[in-house]
Amino acid sequence: MKIVNKIRLVVAVAVAKIVTRLVKILRLGAASVLPGEIASRLYPRIFKTLSRQFKKGLILVVGTNGKTTTSLLLKQILANEGYRVIHNATGANLMNGLTSCLVTNSNLWGVIKADYGILEVDENVLPLALKECQPSHILALNLFRDQLDRYGEVDTISYRWQQAISMLKEETIVILNGDDPTLCHLGQNLPQKVLYFGLNEPDLYLDEIPHAVDSIYCPRCGSSLVYKGVYLSHLGDYHCESCGFHKEKLAIESKQWPQILMGVYNKYNTLAAVVAAESIGISREKILEAIRNFKPAFGRAEELKIGDKKVRILLSKNPVGMNETIRAVNEMREYQLSSTILIVLNDRTPDGTDVSWIWDVDTEKLVTGGGNIVVSGDRVYDMALRLKYSLERLEERSPNLVVEEKLATAVEKALSLTPGGETLYIIPTYSAMLEVRKLLLGREIL
Numbered sequence: 001m002k003i004v005n006k007i008r009l010v011v012a013v014a015v016a017k018i019v020t021r022l023v024k025i026l027r028l029g030a031a032s033v034l035p036g037e038i039a040s041r042l043y044p045r046i047f048k049t050l051s052r053q054f055k056k057g058l059i060l061v062v063g064t065n066g067k068t069t070t071s072l073l074l075k076q077i078l079a080n081e082g083y084r085v086i087h088n089a090t091g092a093n094l095m096n097g098l099t100s101c102l103v104t105n106s107n108l109w110g111v112i113k114a115d116y117g118i119l120e121v122d123e124n125v126l127p128l129a130l131k132e133c134q135p136s137h138i139l140a141l142n143l144f145r146d147q148l149d150r151y152g153e154v155d156t157i158s159y160r161w162q163q164a165i166s167m168l169k170e171e172t173i174v175i176l177n178g179d180d181p182t183l184c185h186l187g188q189n190l191p192q193k194v195l196y197f198g199l200n201e202p203d204l205y206l207d208e209i210p211h212a213v214d215s216i217y218c219p220r221c222g223s224s225l226v227y228k229g230v231y232l233s234h235l236g237d238y239h240c241e242s243c244g245f246h247k248e249k250l251a252i253e254s255k256q257w258p259q260i261l262m263g264v265y266n267k268y269n270t271l272a273a274v275v276a277a278e279s280i281g282i283s284r285e286k287i288l289e290a291i292r293n294f295k296p297a298f299g300r301a302e303e304l305k306i307g308d309k310k311v312r313i314l315l316s317k318n319p320v321g322m323n324e325t326i327r328a329v330n331e332m333r334e335y336q337l338s339s340t341i342l343i344v345l346n347d348r349t350p351d352g353t354d355v356s357w358i359w360d361v362d363t364e365k366l367v368t369g370g371g372n373i374v375v376s377g378d379r380v381y382d383m384a385l386r387l388k389y390s391l392e393r394l395e396e397r398s399p400n401l402v403v404e405e406k407l408a409t410a411v412e413k414a415l416s417l418t419p420g421g422e423t424l425y426i427i428p429t430y431s432a433m434l435e436v437r438k439l440l441l442g443r444e445i446l
Contacts, residue, residue, distance in 0.1 A: 005045070009110040012043035016103045032090035036099030046110075047095065048132040050102035053112040056083065057136025059276065060121050060129065062161075063177075064144040065321050066269045067093070067120040069296065073260055073273040074139075075118050077290040081282055083115040093122040098129065123157055127164035137279065138165060139175045139272050143182050144233060144320045145357070155219070158182045162189055175275050177268065178248045179235035185219035187248065195251040195279060197271040198235075204264055205229030205236070220245040232264050233320040251275045260294040263328035265321075303423075304440055309415060310423040311440060317351055317429045319360035326366045329425050339371035341425045342414040344407065344432035345383040351429040355379050363390040367399050372417045374402040376410035377432050407432075411439050 016035035023031035039046050051058055061071045068091055075087050088101035098119055106112045121129050123143070140161070143154045165174060170192055176183040178196030187194040209216065209230050216234050218225050223242035230236035239246040257274055259267040270291060277287050296302045304311040314329070316322035333339035347353050367373065367390045375383045384403045391398060402417075404410035418424040428436050 005043075006110075008043040009046060009049060010108065012039040012046050013103055013106055013110045014108060015039065015042060016100070017108070020100075020104060030090050030092075031104075032088075032092035032100050033094070033096045034100070035103055036092075036096040036101070039103050040096065040099050047099045047102065047129075050099075050106055050110065050112055051117065051133035053106075054086075054114055054117045056115040056280075058117045058119065058133060059137040059139065060119055060126070060133075060135045061139045061141070061272075062121045062123060062126050063139075063141030064123060064318065065324075066141045066265060066272070069260070069266060070139065070141060070269040070272045071118050071120050072296075073270065073290060073294055074276055076294060077273060077277045077282055077287055078116055078118075078280070080286050080290050084113070085116045085118060086112065086114045087118045088120055091120065093120045094125050095128055098125075127160045130164040130168065134169060135172060137173045137175065137276055139276055140177065140183050140186070141268065141272055142177050142180050142235065142320075144318060154182055158186050158219075162186050165190055165192065168192065173279050175251075175272060175279070177235065177272070178250050179231060179237070179268075181216075181225060181234065181238055181245075181247075182219050184248055185245065194248075195275050196248045197252065197254075197268070197275045198247070198250050199231050199254045199264075199267065199271075200237075200250060201231075201254055202229055202237075204231055204267075206231065209234075218243060218245050232268070232324055235268075252278070258288070258291055260291055261296055262332065263324055265324045306415065306424075306440060308420040309418050311415075311426060312423055313426045313428065313433060313436065315430065315433050316427050319357050322358075322361045322427065323365075325427055326362065329427070330365065330369055332423070333369060333371070333425070339369060339422070339425070340374065340414050340417045341366070341371065341427065342374045342376065342410060342436075343383055343387075344377040344410070344426070344428040344436060345375075345380065346378045346429045346432045348378065348431045350431045355382055358383060358386045361386070363387055364393060367391055370399050372400045372402065372414070374404060374410050374414040374417070376404050376407050377429070380405055407435055408439055411436060 016039040019038055020031040020035045023029055061067050071087055075085050078085050086105045143158060172192045174190055174192045174194045176187045176196055177198055178184050179198035216225055218240040221243040223240055225238045225240055228237040237247060252275060254271055259270040274287055302313050314325045316325045347355050363386055402413055404413060414424055426436055
């Protein structure tokens with residue numbers, strides 16, 4: 001590195017670290033974005049320089065849902081093996097957040113001493129990141145419509161991914177969800193080594209294809225795909241009768257592996273991390289140990305103890321995510337005498353400002369469980385209206401619907417409606433999840 005560039009790197013790192021310290025001292029936030037933004041202005045090549053310093057490799061985890069849970073499990077597996085791992089645990093997954101993570105974990109000379117980096121990357125940012133780094137692995141978990149005000153259709157994003165990944169070295173290992181037709185087709189058009197994970201458990205099929213389905217047409221010829229069964233949204237066992245496109249062979253048998261946490265979506269997260277760990281050479285025993293001892297990140301099926309009651313927080317920020325949350329909650333509350341659910345819908349930047357996605361959620365399946373449903377958040381009346389339409393189709397066992405604008409009051413009401421010894425299920429969008437957790441625990445998350 002030329003002396004001028006080295007000086008710019010050191011200055012950028014030093015300034016970013018000072019900014020990080022000031023932000024935390026003044027309690028202005030987690031300092032997960034601003035330091036990286038400033039460092040990039042001072043030295044535009046900083047992400048490229050730092051991202052190439054990992055001794056063993058850089059692993060990028062991308063997808064609409066499941067990035068944080070998959071990354072944490074993979075990190076735990078690698079740590080159990082004795083590797084030093086860096087991870088953007090704050091969830092800041094745009095370029096400034098990725099840069100902040102690397103700067104935070106470097107020394108004052110801009111040197112990173114770690115074996116692996118695991119970076120959660122926003123779907124739209126992946127092509128930008130790949131221009132600056134050479135990952136050893138890319139894990140693509142799924143591709144659903146997420147924030148309608150920010151992203152285009154899944155086909156457009158997939159095409160951008162293909163263009164960007166195709167330019168990487170051929171030794172890059174690409175791990176894709178084979179149950180997702182769009183990602184399966186992506187893998188068939190890449191020059192790199194591609195491994196697929198997915199389910200081969202017909203007993204987990206849904207009874208019908210949900211409303212929140214994005215990709216039931218063949219990505220190769222455009223004809224309707226024939227599904228033997230679906231596991232989650234458009235993820236399932238499929239083939240095309242027109243051109244012969246079909247689901248690729250999976251790298252592992254899903255039945256042979258237990259899963260972390262609850263829900264089919266977490267089975268996918270588990271399998272993705274397992275395939276990545278096996279490709280690195282981690283033994284089955286070490287992987288199983290990590291799965292058994294795994295603890296969730298905040299808001300991802302996290303369970304809190306509030307007095308004599310339990311609270312389970314299940315982050316949901318798009319149709320597929322909320323449908324799967326409803327599915328998991330319904331399975332858990334079957335055994336409760338009187339279940340209570342708190343739904344908090346916000347429309348801030350981290351959530352996505354367009355909340356029309358709630359009309360693609362199968363809320364009918366939520367209200368059929370009876371009990372109590374408390375609604376709050378910035379868009380409380382939008383959510384209440386969606387539930388009202390669901391209730392009109394219900395002939396019996398109608399739940400008690402409580403609409404409360406003030407979040408603190410809504411949390412109190414939901415807790416009071418939850419019997420001792422039972423669980424309150426909270427389904428918030430991202431910014432709402434941060435607020436709810438602060439109200440329950442009396443402190444910031446990070």
